[in-house]
Amino acid sequence: MGKQASAPEIETVLKLEEFLPYRLARAAEIMSREFADIYKKHTGMTRPEWRAFATIGQFGTVTATFIGQHSSMHKTKVSRAVVSLEQRGWLARTSDGADRRIEHLALTKKGWRVYAALIEEARKFEADVLQALGEGPSNALISGLDHLEQR
Amino acid sequence: MGKQASAPEIETVLKLEEFLPYRLARAAEIMSREFADIYKKHTGMTRPEWRAFATIGQFGTVTATFIGQHSSMHKTKVSRAVVSLEQRGWLARTSDGADRRIEHLALTKKGWRVYAALIEEARKFEADVLQALGEGPSNALISGLDHLEQR
DNA sequence: TTTCAATTGTTACAAATGAAACTAATAAAA
């Protein structure tokens, strides 16, 4: 009997377009870049600056360490972003009374105005994406992310 | 009549954990880093090197320009990755007969052995993630990515 | 207490990255 035809045990190549880490990275990169265009145009912020800024806006008063943990940014990145945001008058530092190593970071009034405008743009951006996607796929994507995070 | 209680027109803060670009970026970053640990341990490759390598493995013979387009990497990144992969004996260049600007890149025998081992690890990694996620959420995530890409 | 370890944030140095300039070659236009 001749050689049997059969599907190969293992595919001999990996199709990157179908490989989850690759797909996720591409999707994230494209979306991040699109959104970055918005806040760059409005404020000139870099990505690390936006992340630090948004974290302070969300939590009111935080330390640099907290920003690093919450946004998984390296502490030197945070440090530099904070310097830059401070120089533009969008955030202020106050030293902790009890522990003099710590600095509390909060937005200034000017910072809050920028923040309010930015998150409006952010919501609009997100809504546009979700609408373009449609309700079903949007829910699927969000649900998938939920589960991925719970892992 | 007194002031009516009502939900605010606009939320005053943006919760980053619920913001799509942020969630996608985090998920992608974590997954990429986890997978990078695998190929780093096995081969010492960097992320750009893995991407270039996997692209060549998938398509057999490609140009540097193609790698850049397909994986959305900057051409200098590709150029450096190719040099590095070549030095380790995993890929070889052959010049095009008709157009001497072009270099055709392909894996060497040694490269193919590394590739075979790596994509097995890749599949295992992906399967582990999807299994941990469960069938329903996996399908939801994949479907969400499908639609996101079609946009 | 005194010493040693841990923590917060910054700085100095080295590696990775991207923009622009560049070389070599081909294609298109005059």
Added chain:
DNA sequence: TTTTATTAGTTTCATTTGTAACAATTGAAA
């Protein structure tokens, strides 16, 4: 053909990033 424009890939330089060392302070251990 001669000139000009375009393309492939590399190199140079400036910027960004991360690692490691650091100063300042606090907590824990001896």
